Amino acid sequence: MHGAESKLTQRNASRHVAPDRQNVLFAYHGRYLRFDASRHEAEFVALDEHVLRRYLGGSGLGVHLLLAEGAAECEPLGEQATLAFVFSPLVGSPLTTSAKFAVVSKSPLTNRINDSLASSGFALAGKRTGCDALLITGRAASLSVLVIDDGAARLEPAEELRGMTCGETESLLRQRYGPEFSFAVIGPAGERQVRYATISHDGRHAGRGGSGAVLGAKNIKAVAVRGTQRCTWADPDGLYKLARAISQKSFGPATAKYRELGTASNLLVFNRLGALPTRNFRAGSFEQAEQLSPESLAAARGKVQSSCAACTIGCEHIYGLAGRNKSSSESAAASAGVRMEYESLFALGPLCGVGDGDAVLRASSRCDELGLDTISTGGTIAFTMECAERGLIDEPWLRFGDGDALLRAVEMIGRREGIGDLLAEGSRRMAESLGGDALSFAPQVKGLEIPGYEPRALQTMALGLAVGTRGADHNRSGAYEADFSERADRRRITPESAALAVETEDRAALIDSLILCKFLRGVFVELYAEAAEMLRLVTGWNATPDELRATARRIVDAKKLFNQRAGWTPAEDTLPERFFTSSTSDDPAAQLDRGRFQAAVAAYNKTRGWTADGYLEQDAVRELSRDHDAVIEQRAVACLPPAQSSKSYAN
Amino acid sequence: VSPVVSIRVELFGIARRRAGVDHVWLNVNSAGSSLGELLGELARRFPSFAEACLDGERLRRGFVANQNGDRFVSDPSTKLQDGDTLLIMSADAGG
Numbered sequence: 238m239h240g241a242e243s244k245l246t247q248r249n250a251s252r253h254v255a256p257d258r259q260n261v262l263f264a265y266h267g268r269y270l271r272f273d274a275s276r277h278e279a280e281f282v283a284l285d286e287h288v289l290r291r292y293l294g295g296s297g298l299g300v301h302l303l304l305a306e307g308a309a310e311c312e313p314l315g316e317q318a319t320l321a322f323v324f325s326p327l328v329g330s331p332l333t334t335s336a337k338f339a340v341v342s343k344s345p346l347t348n349r350i351n352d353s354l355a356s357s358g359f360a361l362a363g364k365r366t367g368c369d370a371l372l373i374t375g376r377a378a379s380l381s382v383l384v385i386d387d388g389a390a391r392l393e394p395a396e397e398l399r400g401m402t403c404g405e406t407e408s409l410l411r412q413r414y415g416p417e418f419s420f421a422v423i424g425p426a427g428e429r430q431v432r433y434a435t436i437s438h439d440g441r442h443a444g445r446g447g448s449g450a451v452l453g454a455k456n457i458k459a460v461a462v463r464g465t466q467r468c469t470w471a472d473p474d475g476l477y478k479l480a481r482a483i484s485q486k487s488f489g490p491a492t493a494k495y496r497e498l499g500t501a502s503n504l505l506v507f508n509r510l511g512a513l514p515t516r517n518f519r520a521g522s523f524e525q526a527e528q529l530s531p532e533s534l535a536a537a538r539g540k541v542q543s544s545c546a547a548c549t550i551g552c553e554h555i556y557g558l559a560g561r562n563k564s565s566s567e568s569a570a571a572s573a574g575v576r577m578e579y580e581s582l583f584a585l586g587p588l589c590g591v592g593d594g595d596a597v598l599r600a601s602s603r604c605d606e607l608g609l610d611t612i613s614t615g616g617t618i619a620f621t622m623e624c625a626e627r628g629l630i631d632e633p634w635l636r637f638g639d640g641d642a643l644l645r646a647v648e649m650i651g652r653r654e655g656i657g658d659l660l661a662e663g664s665r666r667m668a669e670s671l672g673g674d675a676l677s678f679a680p681q682v683k684g685l686e687i688p689g690y691e692p693r694a695l696q697t698m699a700l701g702l703a704v705g706t707r708g709a710d711h712n713r714s715g716a717y718e719a720d721f722s723e724r725a726d727r728r729r730i731t732p733e734s735a736a737l738a739v740e741t742e743d744r745a746a747l748i749d750s751l752i753l754c755k756f757l758r759g760v761f762v763e764l765y766a767e768a769a770e771m772l773r774l775v776t777g778w779n780a781t782p783d784e785l786r787a788t789a790r791r792i793v794d795a796k797k798l799f800n801q802r803a804g805w806t807p808a809e810d811t812l813p814e815r816f817f818t819s820s821t822s823d824d825p826a827a828q829l830d831r832g833r834f835q836a837a838v839a840a841y842n843k844t845r846g847w848t849a850d851g852y853l854e855q856d857a858v859r860e861l862s863r864d865h866d867a868v869i870e871q872r873a874v875a876c877l878p879p880a881q882s883s884k885s886y887a888n
Numbered sequence: 889v890s891p892v893v894s895i896r897v898e899l900f901g902i903a904r905r906r907a908g909v910d911h912v913w914l915n916v917n918s919a920g921s922s923l924g925e926l927l928g929e930l931a932r933r934f935p936s937f938a939e940a941c942l943d944g945e946r947l948r949r950g951f952v953a954n955q956n957g958d959r960f961v962s963d964p965s966t967k968l969q970d971g972d973t974l975l976i977m978s979a980d981a982g983g
Contacts, residue, residue, distance in 0.1 A: 490940060491950050493902050494978045502901040506977045509898065510957055579983035689983055711983060721952055721981045723960045759950055759980055 275375030294325030297750030299341025334754035351446030365464030424608025471777030491759030525592025583689035584615025596640025607651030616686030924964025
């Protein structure tokens with residue numbers, strides 16, 4: 238079947254609707270493409286406007302589609318597993334930071350819902366294929382590229398790409414297919430189904446939870462997209478006016494931190510507050526933090542800045558590497574510079590006790606090339622270093638602070654060589670295989686390694702990390718915002734923390750479904766009202782702020798429903814034992830009281846309207862089920878016509 | 889005459905970049921040792937810092953102050969004690 242156009246069907250989109258304003262769908266195409274890689278069959282499935290309004294796009298629409306597919310009950314690396322690239326109503330609009338897409342699947346690391354976001358040209362080109370989402374199921378017979386060209390899908394053989402890094406793959410595909418295509422690719426880690434492998438596009442990654450392994454398990458090395466189908470906007474003049482105003486604000490003080498220093502500027506602040514996870518969460522500050530600060534990295538190496546497509550913030554800070562001898566595996570891409578974010582810096586630096594900036598930059602670069610999530614990579618290596626220190630594994634070379642050991646471990650994980658094969662399973666599975674008390678200090682929640690927020694020093698965030706549907710996560714919960722304010726005592730969790738955690742989760746659910754960059758959130762004064770206005774301008778919907786609040790909650794509920802169907806139990810909503818039994822070594826006040834924490838979890842469940850132990854109420858299950866049952870039924874009714882398409886390969 | 893109190897101010901991120909220093913000791917009259925007075929003194933010393941980070945005697949939205957690594961403070965009347973450390977940083981801790 239390779240290389241042939243797949244059989245493309247349009248599911249019952251036969252009822253034609255007059256293209257008057259009331260029935261025309263703005264900002265969406267009103268359908269998604271479902272591709273079965275085993276059968277090499279593609280079909281368009283209609284998306285009802287009612288569903289789009291209730292789940293928007295990105296993470297929200299993705300989890301909704303996966304529920305409809307029955308993906309929660311599937312083995313995440315199995316043939317029947319589903320992975321969705323999901324766009325949004327704002328993609329292609331002039332709104333800054335709107336060129337984003339979500340990758341949604343069941344995580345092979347957590348066996349729970351996973352929604353990862355990435356940015357740039359793939360979102361624009363992907364939506365121009367004429368689809369609001371690209372859903373992939375099945376498994377190709379051999380390593381392939383899935384080409385989606387203006388809605389027509391085909392598999393092409395790609396055995397020659399095996400073993401290539403993310404950068405090499407994308408570069409070769411660009412030569413092969415031309416500049417009109419954009420690519421989402423996996424590296425060697427995805428091919429080998431490392432459970433925290435990423436999907437990469439243009440150096441950026443849908444990073445967390447192992448979506449790269451899901452694509453690798455489908456024998457798909459890359460997805461190539463191109464299209465000519467553009468959505469139109471309900472109020473183009475108003476939209477351009479609003480876009481200009483938001484862009485103007487995005488040049489201001491609300492984003493100065495990201496623009497001038499990047500996220501890495503967190504490092505010294507967190508270090509000062511004892512909130513910088515160090516040596517596998519044993520300490521909250523790192524004696525060599527100063528030399529890893531963005532100012533120090535830039536002074537020693539030079540730095541350039543970059544940004545995603547359609548972004549006016551420009552948060553990417555790309556550091557040069559110092560001139561010491563490079564390893565043989567180091568690519569030309571690394572020599573050109575390394576994007577460095579706080580999370581990569583913390584995970585490969587202080588968490589592993591490594592203060593050598595070059596080693597951290599090189600490790601981060603290799604993670605990008607191999608297609609590895611830097612947080613899970615650093616977390617699993619730090620855990621292994623502690624295991625080696627305790628004598629639980631016989632790998633004496635893996636020592637805290639050893640930059641060469643860090644680099645060696647990264648390579649071994651990416652290729653599943655030696656001990657790397659075990660590390661590729663993530664810290665929870667490693668701990669389970671090691672036995673003893675290893676699980677008590679494996680730095681994960683639900684299997685997802687904990688990001689760079691020390692839970693004992695930031696206790697509202699501790700709650701957010703514990704209850705998150707994706708596992709320990711700083712993108713779906715921004716509860717740290719409360720810890721950095723007067724609204725909470727950051728080292729004393731209370732039941733009142735619950736409302737703060739819910740608030741940030743809901744905001745994230747909305748932003749991740751619209752989709753906008755969270756680095757823009759500082760420019761919004763009233764997020765829900767401003768988001769409602771954006772939606773009105775692109776879709777014509779008169780959504781109220783309250784409707785969007787309900788939408789955000791529904792999306793969180795949908796993720797919870799997915800997890801329940803995947804086997805979630807209340808016991809998962811906690812932190813590793815270490816956090817309840819010891820303070821950080823450098824701040825005796827950073828203690829997390831188990832009773833207070835459990836009371837906060839109960840308060841969180843109550844605030845969400847769930848049962849006391851965290852299950853959805855039956856009414857909510859029924860409502861959500863009606864929604865995704867409707868997707869199946871939708872295959873028997875018409876889809877609304879897109880407002881109009883203009884055919885052009887110009888961006 | 890009111891005794892003089894010494895406050896150590898540590899600056900992070902954009903605040904540090906604008907002020908051009910990572911920390912400074914301020915000696916203020918104890919009668920005026922409030923957060924607002926202290927920020928006023930910083931404004932006099934570091935005009936670029938003031939322009940970027942201050943709105944009158946308060947920090948602009950997007951910046952926060954922390955007293956002694958413990959509690960976050962914003963009320964200009966918040967009293968500071970001799971030997972206190974005030975940390976000024978971005979409110980946005982997203983990574």
